Amino acid sequence: MLEKNYLWRIYWRLAGVIMVCVVLALAVVSYFSHRIFDQELVPETEQKAATVGASVRALVLKATSYGIEFSQLYGVEQTFAEVFEENPEFAYMAITNTDGNVLFARGTEPIGARAHFRNPVVLQIAHEPGEVSRAARVGQQYIVSVPINDNGKPLGVLHVGIDAAFVDHVLLEVLLDVLVVLVVSLFFTLELLNFMAGARLASGLGEFARQVDRMRSGDFTTTARIRANDEIGRLLRRIDSAIDHLNVRYEFLVGELQEKMRKATGAQREALKPAQQAFEALAKRFRFGSAPEGSDLDEMNLNRIRAPLFAFILAEELTRSYLPSYVNQLLVAIPGISPQVVIGLPIMLFMLIVALGQPYLGSWSERVGRRRAMLVGAIMATVGFTGTALAYNLYDLILWRSLCALGYAMVFVAAQGYVLDRTGHQNRAQGFALFIGAIMVATVCGPSIGGILADNIGYRASFGVSALMALVSIFAINRLPTVEVVVPGTQRAQRGPRMREIMALVVNKRFMTLTGLAAVPAKVILTGVCFYLVPLYIVSIGNTSAMAGRMLMVYAVMMVVIVPLSASLSDATMRRDRYVSVGLIISGLSGLLLLLSESFLVLFGVVFLLGLGQALSIAAQSALVAEHCQEEIRIFGSDAVYGVYRLLERLGNALGPLIASVFVIFWGYQGAFVAISGLVLFCGIAFTIATHGSEWQHPAPAQP
Amino acid sequence: MGTIRVRFIIVALVVSFFAVGMAAFLNYFKYKSTISGIVKSRVLVIGRNIENSVQASLSVGMQFMELGTMNALLAREKASDRLIRNIEVFDHTGQVIYSTDRQRVGEKVPPSWTEAAARSKSTEWSTEGPDEYVAGISLKNNFDLTVGYLALRYSAEEVERAAKLAGRDILLASIFSFIGIALIAPLALIVVIRRFERDLRALEAAATHLEDKSDAPLPTGSAFDAAIGNLRTSLREANAALDDLRGKLDAAG
Numbered sequence: 026m027l028e029k030n031y032l033w034r035i036y037w038r039l040a041g042v043i044m045v046c047v048v049l050a051l052a053v054v055s056y057f058s059h060r061i062f063d064q065e066l067v068p069e070t071e072q073k074a075a076t077v078g079a080s081v082r083a084l085v086l087k088a089t090s091y092g093i094e095f096s097q098l099y100g101v102e103q104t105f106a107e108v109f110e111e112n113p114e115f116a117y118m119a120i121t122n123t124d125g126n127v128l129f130a131r132g133t134e135p136i137g138a139r140a141h142f143r144n145p146v147v148l149q150i151a152h153e154p155g156e157v158s159r160a161a162r163v164g165q166q167y168i169v170s171v172p173i174n175d176n177g178k179p180l181g182v183l184h185v186g187i188d189a190a191f192v193d194h195v196l197l198e199v200l201l202d203v204l205v206v207l208v209v210s211l212f213f214t215l216e217l218l219n220f221m222a223g224a225r226l227a228s229g230l231g232e233f234a235r236q237v238d239r240m241r242s243g244d245f246t247t248t249a250r251i252r253a254n255d256e257i258g259r260l261l262r263r264i265d266s267a268i269d270h271l272n273v274r275y276e277f278l279v280g281e282l283q284e285k286m287r288k289a290t291g292a293q294r295e296a297l298k299p300a301q302q303a304f305e306a307l308a309k310r311f312r313f314g315s316a317p318e319g320s321d322l323d324e325m326n327l328n329r330i331r332a333p334l335f336a337f338i339l340a341e342e343l344t345r346s347y348l349p350s351y352v353n354q355l356l357v358a359i360p361g362i363s364p365q366v367v368i369g370l371p372i373m374l375f376m377l378i379v380a381l382g383q384p385y386l387g388s389w390s391e392r393v394g395r396r397r398a399m400l401v402g403a404i405m406a407t408v409g410f411t412g413t414a415l416a417y418n419l420y421d422l423i424l425w426r427s428l429c430a431l432g433y434a435m436v437f438v439a440a441q442g443y444v445l446d447r448t449g450h451q452n453r454a455q456g457f458a459l460f461i462g463a464i465m466v467a468t469v470c471g472p473s474i475g476g477i478l479a480d481n482i483g484y485r486a487s488f489g490v491s492a493l494m495a496l497v498s499i500f501a502i503n504r505l506p507t508v509e510v511v512v513p514g515t516q517r518a519q520r521g522p523r524m525r526e527i528m529a530l531v532v533n534k535r536f537m538t539l540t541g542l543a544a545v546p547a548k549v550i551l552t553g554v555c556f557y558l559v560p561l562y563i564v565s566i567g568n569t570s571a572m573a574g575r576m577l578m579v580y581a582v583m584m585v586v587i588v589p590l591s592a593s594l595s596d597a598t599m600r601r602d603r604y605v606s607v608g609l610i611i612s613g614l615s616g617l618l619l620l621l622s623e624s625f626l627v628l629f630g631v632v633f634l635l636g637l638g639q640a641l642s643i644a645a646q647s648a649l650v651a652e653h654c655q656e657e658i659r660i661f662g663s664d665a666v667y668g669v670y671r672l673l674e675r676l677g678n679a680l681g682p683l684i685a686s687v688f689v690i691f692w693g694y695q696g697a698f699v700a701i702s703g704l705v706l707f708c709g710i711a712f713t714i715a716t717h718g719s720e721w722q723h724p725a726p727a728q729p
Numbered sequence: 730m731g732t733i734r735v736r737f738i739i740v741a742l743v744v745s746f747f748a749v750g751m752a753a754f755l756n757y758f759k760y761k762s763t764i765s766g767i768v769k770s771r772v773l774v775i776g777r778n779i780e781n782s783v784q785a786s787l788s789v790g791m792q793f794m795e796l797g798t799m800n801a802l803l804a805r806e807k808a809s810d811r812l813i814r815n816i817e818v819f820d821h822t823g824q825v826i827y828s829t830d831r832q833r834v835g836e837k838v839p840p841s842w843t844e845a846a847a848r849s850k851s852t853e854w855s856t857e858g859p860d861e862y863v864a865g866i867s868l869k870n871n872f873d874l875t876v877g878y879l880a881l882r883y884s885a886e887e888v889e890r891a892a893k894l895a896g897r898d899i900l901l902a903s904i905f906s907f908i909g910i911a912l913i914a915p916l917a918l919i920v921v922i923r924r925f926e927r928d929l930r931a932l933e934a935a936a937t938h939l940e941d942k943s944d945a946p947l948p949t950g951s952a953f954d955a956a957i958g959n960l961r962t963s964l965r966e967a968n969a970a971l972d973d974l975r976g977k978l979d980a981a982g
Contacts, residue, residue: 035922035925038921038922039737039740039741039918039921039922041921042741042914042917042918042920042921043740043741043744043745043914043918045917046741046745046910046913046914046917047744047745047748047749047910049906049909049910049913050745050748050749050752050906050907050909050910051748051749051752053902053905053906053909054749054752054753054756054899054902054903054906055752055756057898057899057902057906058752058756058760058899058902061756061760061895061898061899061902062760062763062895065760065764065891065894065895066760066763066764066767069764069767069768069891070767072771073767073768073770073771073774076771076774076775076809076810077771077774079809080774080775080777080778083778111770112770195759195763196759198759199755199756199759202755202759203751203752203755206748206751206752206755207748209751210744210747210748213744213747214740214741214744217740217743217744218737218740226733233932233956234956237956237959237960237963240959240960240963240964240967241959241962241963243963243967245967256732256733256929256933257733257929259933260929260932260933260936263933263936263937264936264960267964271964271967271968271971274968274971275971278971278974278975278978281978282974282978285978285981293981296980296981297978297981299977299980299981300974300977300978300980300981303970303973303974303977304974306970307970307971307973307974310970311967311970474751477751477755480758481754481755481758481762482758
């Protein structure tokens, strides 16, 4: 009953209800917005139609002034077509003579247009002075009629039809963002349920379950813990009270027995023997007294890392969808370096600092304390985000982004250490699920919301929002326990890999087959495509940062949905190499889709396939290291092998934007998508061939 | 009301506030950008007329710096839309060559104008001033070389007024829908967490009778029944062991 599923069932039900409420609220806001848009935009568009009409009329009058017959004008429809091209909200244009007969027309004629043109009120327009225009709803269009009047001589009327559905089209674009808000709201709901209620609830119920287990095993020792003032807290207080009473009884009886034994002589001692035996049996079966300090780590302490980590990672993820476009805006020509490479430079540098910093910052955070390390990192990142928001040009932007990267690496490593310190072998996976969960939720929510913000309030203000989020994370980190805790028996080797180990492993065939053909290419395509190419390509084809954010959200949602599934399936089948192969090949095929078409839907397919491929291979990749590098682990130790593996993997992160930008120089954006995918496809095929031999088919069982 | 229920309701309200706030934010900015776009394109229609005239003059061999009818043309086009404050034509150095405001001729335009024009990937460009917008067109000759720039300054008032009006209405709609949700969500949540609260109540009720000698409460079908049973058994056994010791101590005298 107290298993995690019980609470998660409640969470999902609550999230369902909250989502229904949110959908209702959004529907109401959207309905009223539509009305407001209709009321305000239509008159404004009518004015624009009148201006366009006046411009076309001027052309007509110019032609007639050269003596061309009004009904014999040439190229009028072509002019209408040009107007439609520049004004997509216009659906129809026509010129009628003074009798209301259509002389020239283009576009979709609304039902009832002919009757409208012959209406005496409309015919009268031709006789009115030049600047007057009239608008009326005809079928599915608003028709704006402009007189064509040559110095008092009426020639006819120009009609411009505005598609009534254009407001719907405008709102459809908002609807996509509203859908993003809905998805983000769902993740926020689960995160908030966990943060505001769930952490304490899970902690309380977990504590209750542990208390029941302790009592079942005969442990009635008291704990001096402060209970929360809620339902679970009150329940625990009652249990504490029952245990206290038992302890008082026990103390009293023990005292009495000892007193009697002390005073007893001969026969009296003999009479006390049954009581003595009962006491010994009692002492064997039950434990009373005070629980040893620190024997009972609060699960909540682990949960408390989630909120600050989420807030901090969200601050960085918010920038993903628009950072390259922002860099593009601040671009400064650097002699000898192509602008494409320069745009990727801040991302590259960020990844490089994180890659090189992480192995060494781990031991540093252990020395100074996890909380303190996180605080320093978050403060640095806050300054970095603020500086980025106010950046003057590319040079100081690189400096600020480097500060963000250092802060990111510090917080990431320290938070990882926080989880490591508070978990043993039995609950480490659970601890990391919590850690990765916070990151994944931030990855889903960040780019999409960041893109929306960037489109509406601008890049600089959006970086300001990131700075604010990083500031919020400082407050959340500040609330973490000040006392550093380490679960006894926890392995805490946090040193960075040594050069000797790196050199030995990079020439090791088995290790490099896994790292060089699978892990590094997977990271190259991730950062090259998602962080560099997608944001830039989408903007280059006239789309917005919000759309780039939506695309990145698709990738993140794929990861959230597929990774747990593929992880359990690959574990169950023990054919992890196949999952890695299939994943790499799917990732490699993703970009090749752009050979078929440049359409936006194809790009969606690219990101979808990339997400699917990465999700299939990512979990199996690191497990394969333990599975196939037993000999290397025996020689260098698990920490060294994994340290080098992670280092190279993260260097792949840094290489991604560089490789993508070089490809852009030679083949443009589409070519770069294709080339980087082709590279990964090649690695995927090479990996499949390399792991086909018998030595890869029967691996030693993986170490836990 | 239980504190857990209050926390769940707060979560619902925070999420609803975020969603409604974001929707209002999106709608407002979409409205503002759409209306700005409509007004800008309206102004640019006039700009295109001027551009066509300039190009027609250049194509018959006239010099860009010596277009005699230019000022009259600009004045006529300015009069065609009350929104337009001023129309200027300037060269690549930013020096005004023609203007509807004669005093501006020879002066320099703000650097942001030339920067915006240089940055633009098409012939159209735009920038914003404190209380006005500027929509522009890069003027090209027959050889597709930029000979100058046309700038139409128009009042931000119309866009601001419309955005303010729509913003107020969107805000009102959002406030009302949030209030509606604030009323509905707690009721809906109460229905959903009823079972959970019943489980907690059963647990609390059982806990109040942990120490009395009454019979164990009948199973309520709560998810905590098994735990309550274990708890009572453990306490009963511990008490029985202490009772046994008490009895033996008393028996020893």
